[in-house]
Amino acid sequence: VSGPLHKGKFYPGCLENFDSRSPGLNGRVVMTREEFTEQMCAVIRPSTKEEFGEMFDKIDVTRDGIIDWDKVTSFMLLDLNEKDERTRSSVIPQWKNLQLLSPIHKDIIQNITFLKGSSCYLTVSRNGLLGVWGENLKLQRTLQITTEAVKLKDLWVTTLVSLGNVNKIAVAFTSKEICFYDLNSKQGLSCQYRLHGLQGTVICMDYWYNPHDGDEAILTLGDVCGQVQAISFTSALISLFERPASSAEGEEATVTISWQELVSGYHKCCYTLKHKLHYKDWVKQVAYSSSFDAFISSTTSNVNTLVLAWREKLKPRLKTTSFDIAQGINAFDFHSRLNLIATAGINHRVCLWNPYVTSKPAGVLQGHSASVIAVQFITERKQLFSFSKDKVLRLWDIQHQLCMQRIAGSFPKSLDFQSTLYFNEAHGRLIISFNNQLMLLEMKQETSRKVTSHGKAVTCVLYNSVFKQHYLHLNEEP
Incomplete structure (x- = not known):
């Protein structure tokens, strides 16, 4: 020292x-x-x-x-x-027994999300089946997503996001379109807007809205052509897009919009931004961070693996910063308070990055024996989940960069699987999908998080004003 x-x-x-x-x-x-x-x-x-x-x-x-x-x-x-x-x-989390949720999906589950407004979970599979789950994770109902562009047997959903401020969901399809469905509809699932004419199939999306001004929102898109595009809404609570004067009234009417209309500026209530720094690599994940007003995107390539695209005031272009990560990454997560980006490395490593330092990571978490496919911060605890291809879940202490917990051997035995991970921090629930199966790992309720100063009960406390000290008497055995 x-x-x-x-x-x-x-x-x-x-x-x-x-x-x-x-x-x-x-x-x-x-x-x-x-x-x-x-x-x-x-x-x-x-x-x-x-x-x-x-x-x-x-x-x-x-x-x-x-x-x-x-x-x-x-x-x-x-x-x-x-x-x-x-x-x-x-407290290191103590978990209840792993639980298999109702097997409603017959195709690969693409997304799991939570609707804060209605306190329910949504799951969607590749064939467009939407599962609505209560806060207790009991199935409430199922809905079939449809689109005019393709027949039901040819429908392929790639991703879904919740638009919490307007109570809608946006669903992307391999038909190079995005449909916006109103969850308030009495018809079950009403398509209000259909955005078509996208250059590439969108395979990942992210939605952010200003909690202090619901009119301000951003939908970020990543596609198979290496493009990261964003739609910035300026009056979302009134309308996401302009409605043609000739359009039919009523919530059943679907407004069809071409991507070119958005780019041209025809819709005054929104505008678009984009970059192609990933070239032709598939963009596997996108996110928008309001803390430094930038878009984050990633690919499995070892060149321009992670890209930060900063918005510049009064300018339509984006200023980009790129991270080259050996062998590429499968996913990332961002912790705004710690100002760290965690990456799920194909090289078995979880790296922690300072957004402003591209030369080397701020920390490397080693321990996985297979490609890491998902990472998720536990914000309040300053901890991190990571999940690997060999079905090993690890919990890391960020400050000490140490593995606190390893969970393995409880997950389904399938050799080849696609998985998505969702953690609801408020409820202490970790939901992991394995192809068409949903598994729930729930934290046990913590009895106490207080740090005690003595091993025995304190029976008396005295204060010495001369030395300004406290004296304690403990209830110890004679």
Whole structure:
């Protein structure tokens, strides 16, 4: 240890001036409160004497008015020990038995999402079957998604997103179209808008809306041609797109829109943005981050694997930054508070990236023996899920970059499978799909997360005003 602890950090050289102080009692090198605060303020800036005065008082527990190196090291070791205890006492999730949900799907499940407004889950399979699940994950009903462009036997859904601010869902098809369905419809599932004429088949989407202004929203699209495109809505609560004056009234009427109309600016309530930095590689995942106003996208290529496209004010173009990741990635997740992007590497590694540093990751989580296919942050706990192709689920501590938990051997035995992972943090539910099956892994309710200071019950507390200390009496066995 080369320096004192201040606000959770060590600062080298701050206490080297102990060597220049006059020897105190029994030849010890000591510092007074004033000397300590002056030395610390000279080394650590910006800071105040009041802050270091409080630190001095914590170190000088015997109130001698002086501190030496032994007192400082004791303080640091105790502080580190308390931090270590708090870290170890952070609750590692305990799980209920793995549960198989009702097998309603007969085709591969493409998406799992949660509707906050109605507190229900949606699952959609490749053949367009939509499952609506209650908050308790009991099946409520099933609906068949249809589109005018193809017959039901030829229908192929690639992805689905929820438009929470307008209570709609957007569904993409291999027919190079996106349909917007109204969940409020009395008809079950009413298609309000049909967007066609896309250059490539959209295989991933993401939707964001401003929680403080529901009119502001962004739908991000990634396709098989390597394009990342976005539709930025400016009056979503009124209407996503312009309705032609000649269109029929009523919620049953579907408004058909061509992609070229959006690009040309015909629809005044929205505009488009795009980039092609992925060239011809399939865009496997897209997201929009409001914290730094940028689009994130990824491919399985080792060139331009991860791309951040920053929006520039009053300019229609995007400023791009790319990350080259060996062997490519299958997925990513972004933690806005920690300002980290986690990537699920085909090379078995989970990497943590600072969005502004492309040269190397901020951390590498190693332990998987197969390609990592999904990653998901647990925001409040500062933890991360990762799931690999050999059906091993790992839970990581982000701060210490250590694996806290490994779950394996409980999942279906199928050798070849497609999977999607969804974690509902509020309810502590992890839903994983295996082809057409849905598995639920639910956290047990935590009894307590308090960190206790003593192993026995405290029966008495006294305060000494002279030494400004508390004395405790513990209920220990004689």
